[in-house]
Amino acid sequence: MAKKEEKRQEKKQEMRHEMRRSPGVDPKETLGITVLKEKDSAEWYGQVCLKAELADYAPVKGCMIIRPRGYNIWETIQSEFDKRIKKLGVKNAYFPLFIPETFFEKEKSHAQGFAPEVAWIANKYEGERIAVRPTSETVICDSFKRWVRSHRDLPMRINQWCNVVRWETEATKLFLRTREFLWQEGHCVYSTEEECEKEVLMFLDEYEKLLKDVLAIPIIKGKKTEQEKFAGAKNTYTMESFMPDGKALQSGTSHNLGQGFMKSFGVSFVGEDEKPHIPYSASWGISTRLIGALVMLHSDNKGLVLPPKVCANKIVIVPIVFEKSKKEILEYAKKVRHLVSDYHPLFDDRDEHTPGFKYSEWELKGIPLRIEVGPKDFEKNQVVIVRRDTGEKEFVMFDKIQERVPAILEKMHHDLYSKALQHLKNSVKEGGTWEDFTNIIADAKLAKMPHCLDMKCEEAVKTKTAGVTSRCIPFENNKLNAKKCFACSQDAKAMVLFGRSY
Template sequence: MPKKEEKLGISVKKTEDFSEWYNEVVIKAELAEHSVIKGFMVVRPRGYAIWEHIQEYFDNRIKKLGVKNSYFPLLIPEKFFKKEAEHAKGFAPELAWVMDQEQREKYALRPTSETIMYDSYANWIRSWRDLPLRLNQWCNVLRWEVKQTKLFLRTREFLWQEGHCVYETEEECEKETLIYLKEYKELCEELLAVPVLEGKKTEKERFAGGKTTYTLEALMPDGKALQMGTSHNLGQNFAKAFNIKFFGKDEKEYLPWQNSWGFSTRLIGALVMMHSDDKGLVLPPRVAPTQIVIVPIYFDDKNKIIKKATEMKNMLKNYEVELDDRDGYTPGWKYNEWELKGVPLRIEIGPKDVEKKHVVLVRRDNNKKEFIKVTQLDKKVKETLEDIQNSLFNKAKKFLNSSIVEAKNWNEFVKQIKNKKLVKVFFCGNVKCEDEIKEKTDGATSRLIPFEQPKKLGKCVHCSKEGKFLVIFGKAY
């Protein structure tokens, strides 16, 4: 029986205190919680089940592209980082170290795996016949420079996947770098119902040591962008640093071309922020750990109702279904709890429903109730879950489209940034200029250079020099 003082629901509104609302949803929906170790989190079973759905979806996709899974050590020798200077400098503030007392050697706890993996690649690759090499690993990484923890979005340790591929030609490398970005987009939009913008990063935001970084950016309801995944064309920089070479068909020695690509559990944070409401978690059916909950309503005829509810569960065996037949909780309490946990569809069945051979179907996304004949249940459930998935995406897409604006001058740009918009402007590409924009706007950064660029470019919004490209700026996580 729930304790009287236990507060089941969310105590703050999404529109009034977004940060606290998000924190409550994640914790009360039992997705994750803060660890006793500062900067770390505990991912609870319901949260990890979402990650498993993401893993399963993406793992199947990349295996069809010829990618194989592997695992490399958590500890990375300090000397490996020194081999690629820009990479080492980029990650230096985020590294956590352990010391081998006997050897007096320092090891970094994995922030990303380029260096440890490419040391092995140098031993494995000898000939053009060894290429392409496509490996992925699912693992944890540590980034120590975290000032303020935010569950799933900003923690010192998080889970991710990282793919690392090696190619014979530059063309093949570039082509597949963009293929993995496309796979990320489909994951975000088809599975998570989160619409994204795609493009490449500016020089300032480019991956340390890479040639080109391609990115997907989503916009959260609080007006902040969230990077959903990146795919990096590394060029030959790491091949040079780690002495990865191969003999071509002409028996001459060449440097190969490489890419790396990754996303993390911050996708779960995006999912929560994008779709959830003041009642709690809202999940798209394709990624929900429980898609349907059946709540039996009974008085003196418990066995009869439970029997019918069990038959219904068996009828829906192709879905993730839970039958909530717990004693000591009222139906109303159960409704609230399952709404809080984000189950997309609720089925209510009581004595009158059994008598009339129908059930009540309740959607989590819009609270719409519908009476459905038991004979039509399987068909209706399939249609409704698909409609929920599409409705969540369309709602988020409408929000994204309405939040992208253009600015013709600096004052207009600053105004739109304050209005929590993603702002399209012409930009010179200079790193110093970008730093000044960030400083003057209290944190606005370039999110991406869209693939579709206008034929004619104007002056940079900040320094008035010739613009190199159209860029989308915004505040971000």
């Protein structure tokens, strides 16, 4: 019975709000997303980023402007992750934007890997060319040479939050592929190979936790193949997320660099045995690309949907006022605001817009909860709380608000994660043959295939399919389901995940 009454109330309230709309103005037309996510995912994505005011195109092609609503997400990622790594003994520093060309040449495979993407300074040569950093292994290893002396200095764990530049020639996409992006790059030195490998995996686990706990993004962890690993690494580990449009997104990587960079840059330390040794190094990074993953994964045809933890304003309060009850309603709504002040609520009492217009605007901009406060709510000492992701409405008595708000936010985070996890699980299909593979890829899923791990074979797959690449050799459930490589029929060595990607 109570439910029926609720439904009735809901219906009434909806009608009331509809009536308050400005005649002839459909807010969805003026503000909203004009294409469907299912139909044109690329256009939909661009519109969400622009219209939710997360980002803007920059005057220099391929760069972006991160607007306050987008930058705030990055600030949350920064502060959350920074706290975690500081507890693990990582110290922040800042290394220069500019790197001498000779530094790249010291590690040959690294230089080759980054050569096509490096931007160089034109007018300021002083003997040699100067690169704008695409990543900082070289300049940081050069510092390690001076800073690492004794086994007592190890492990040394350094991190920087900065901008990097990779001059992409492929089409760029806000957050997901831009010529300049923001990231953190961790760089660590260890005395033993075991410790190095252990922490490379530890930082990957930290990324996984961050993505699960804060961003509600599930991932598949694994090792990159020789073909796809970082230029100069011994092993690259990755976490891959999977987007609703059928593309994988490399969401963070952790590299075991072995002794390669240490040898190239002449880093050594005096061990407990008082003899010189060459240490092992590692690097790991996540970037503003994660903001793109958030948008792509959780948002819908009304606009942005975000897990509450990355939102500065977790609530918008919309008082529904009529002339005669205006004062009471506003007063009541302000009491509600006071109750939920920990969640930095927006208070939308603009006179020039209808409630319907406001709902659409805040849905577009991804505020997790809307609290509606109308005359009936005031009379009954209640409010209506509406979840952004599901649209579920809940009538909550005034004295239960402080209890319900965190519970609903928690539930929302949990549901977003579960939904994405289900999608990820449904998207991985095992196959054994080339035919299986093409079918799975045509179905916009990730193909888990027995593979020979030969670089040439992988390159051939990429060419034949116009861009399908190996994403990783997953850590979990990696039992070979066939003896032969699906692509070249040589002996299979591992199950490898293949897919299209950003």
